[in-house]
Amino acid sequence: MHTERLFDRIDSIQIKGVTKKYGSRFAVKELDMEIHGGELLILIGPSGSGKTTILRMINRMIEQDSGSVIINGLDTRKLDPVRLRRNMGYVIQNIGLFPHMTIGENIGLVPKLEGWEKNRVKERVQYLLDFVSLPTDLFFNRYPRQLSGGQQQRVGLARALAMDPPLLLMDEPFGALDPILRKQLQEEFLKIKMEIGRTIVFVTHDIEEAFRLGDRIAIVDQAKIVQVGPPEELIFNPATKMVSEIVDTERKFKHMDTLNVKDLMSPFDSKYVFDSKMDTCDAVNEMTGRDLETAFIFDNGRLLGRITMVDLMKCRTKTQKLADVVRPLKTFQPLDSVAFALSELKKSGEYLALIMNEDRPSGILVSDEVLLKLI
Amino acid sequence: MTIVLQTVIDVWDKNLMTLRTIEHLQMFSIALVLSTVIGVIIGIFIYSRQRTANTVLNILNIVETIPDLALIVILLPILRLGAGPTIAASVLYSILPVARNTYTGLKGVDEQYTYVARAIGLSQVETLWKVKIPMSLPLIAGGIRIALVFCMGVVTLGGLVAAGGLGTVLQNGIQLYEKDAILVAGLWTGLLAVILDSFAGIVEKKLHERYGKW
Incomplete structure (x- = not known):
């Protein structure tokens, strides 16, 4: 089946007077909103606020009771849902890669159904795997269960981009990942x-x-959009108390001076330790097995630095050892102040440091985690 | 030892057992292919019209309770002597396990996969062929394996109604009280069933490895 392309670029998505009720409860109530072409709009709010419902009404996975969603002047209800969905990419938290298909088949599924030639599908899949930093020769024929959570999420993104859609819908794509991994995928x-x-x-x-990601942020609460705007507008001119509570970052830094690194670090685990003499190909598999995106490299108990999965994949030859690709890493003492540690991290453009207690690793400091723990 | 072997060869030649085995396997394969095709179609049908599922499965269950010999005899006036009634009875028996396993397999596909399939733009038919059926294959194969054993049993009974096959050898042996013929034909039929079942078991295991492990 060949579906026609509905739009090459998005000029605007208008959501006009949209209401969705479940029983007597409103999931979304008389919502009016415009999404500008080319922007990354964040929908944020407490669970049950209706943010996911809004997203799913755009690709008609949920049909509104009244009102309309208009993309580039086209009312989505007048379009065939299958055709509509093939014109947008969709990424969800639990990814949902088909377990019986290889990574290549998963990514190439819709292009294949669209009747693309075999070679064209393959080229597209290779391009996309490369785009999300997964080397084709290693991943094309693997099955989803052989991939770590972070790798699966990358494949999920590649699948969403398969038809080169001008619009991407993302439903908490990094929500299920651990903080270090989440931060890296966000970057x-x-x-x-x-x-x-x-x-x-x-x-x-x-x-x-x-x-970090949003051009504009829409705060959703109780089936309504409370405020939409760029981050600074939400911080400086919060429309309601609820908005100021959600965005109030000031509070988080209040106790910073009195805290030590050891109060806020994540515990260290031996699974992060890799030997500098291991070769890079083995390390890729080992990191996949341990579900890691970042590892710390030691040489006879001496810290050399850290490696990331992405680095390993970009410079992979048979004889290369981890010691050759390691990158430097900030370390702090457990009693260093958090404020000092964060400013050092920021200076070096890093988001991650190892906490060393007399040459022995005792914890990991992730800048984002620190902020979250302070709330 | 040589005497035993000689007896087996004599019995085998006297009863035309090579021909009987071919007949046997012919009836068996026709019955198995038919019951698989019909069973899978019924399974998909009752899956897509869930309200009919209980009724259809109940009817198939009732067919299952009719003793196999009785079923063949009932079918005799309609399909006449020969392979017809035997094949039809095998099929009627074997539809249930295939249809039920297909239905259970399709129903058991995790909703997150059907949701994603829909969300990335698969139509209902595409979702069925690309996602639901492949993911149900291990269970469907399990149903076909049960059907295989059923067909083997019923086809052997066919000897009673002049259907040919190894049942005929057994039947003659009983009529003429030839112990050797009964023994050789009985063991050979049993061995065939075991070989075919293990083969099906290997296929099922392969499908599990390919489609069932996640």
């Missing part, structure tokens, strides 16, 4: 966002994520 996603320049609607409940 990568930011780069991807720059490159692809698409319109993205992104649901999250993590305000840090919202501030």
Whole structure:
């Protein structure tokens, strides 16, 4: 089946007077909103506020009771839902890669159904795997269960981009990942966002994520949008008390001076330790097995630095050892102040440091985690 | 030892057992293919019209309770002597396990996968072929394996109604009280069933490895 392309770029998505009720409860009530072409709009709010419902009404996974969603002047209710969905990418928290298909088949599924030639599908999949930093030769024929959580989420993103859609819908895509991994994927996603320049609607409940990724943020509460605007507007001119509570970052820094690094670090685990003499190919598999995106490299108990999965994949030859690709890492003492540690991290552009207690690793400091723990 | 072997060869030749085995396997394969095709179609049908599921499965259950010999005899006036009634009875028996397993397999596909399939733009038919059926294959194969054993049993009974096959050898042996013929044909039929079942078991295991492990 070949479906026609509905739009090459998004000029605007208008949501007009949309209401959705479940029983007597409003999931979304008389919602009016405009999503601009090319922006990344964040929908954030407490669970049950209706943010996911709004997202799913855009691709008609949920049908509104009244009102309309208009993309580039086209009313979505007048379009065939299958055709509509093939014109947008969709990424969800639990990813949902099909377990009986290889990574290549998962990503190439819709292009194949669209009747693309075999070679064209393969080329597209290779391009996308490369785009999300997964080397084709290693991953094309693997099954989803052989991948770590972070790798699966990358494949999920590649699948969403398969048809080169001008609009991406993302439903808490990083929600299920551990904090270190989440931070890293967000960083990568930011780069991807720059490159692809698409319109993205992104649901999250993590305000840090919202501030980091969003061009504009829509605060959703009790089936209504309370305020929409760029991050600074929400911080400086919160419309309601609820908005100021959600975005109030000031409070988080209040006790910073009195706290030590050891109060806020995440515990260290031996699974993060890799030997510098291990070769990089083995390390990729080992990190996948341990579900890691970052590892710390030691040489006879001496810290050399850290490696990330992405680094390993970009410079992979048979004879390379981890010692050759390791990158430097900040370390702190348990009794260093948090404020000092954070400012050092910020200076070096890092988000992660190892806490060493007399040459022995005792914890990991992740800048975002620190903020969250302070709330 | 040589005497035993000689007896087996004599019995085998006298009863035309090579021909009988071919007949046997022919009836068996036709019955198995038919019951698989019909069973899978019924399974998909009752899955897509869930309200009919209970009724259809109950009817198949009732068919299952009719003793196999009685079923063959009932079918005799309609399909005449020969392979017809035997094949039809095998099929009627074997539809249930295939249909039920297909239905259970399709129902058991995790909703997150059907949700994602819909969300990335698969139509209902595409979701069925690309996601639901492949993910149900291990269970469907399990149903076909049960059907295989059923067919083997019923086809052997066919000897009673002149259907040919190894049942005929057994039947003659009983009529003429030839112990050797009964023994050789009985053991050979049993061995065939075991070989075919283990083969099906291997296929089922392969499908589990390919489609069932997540």
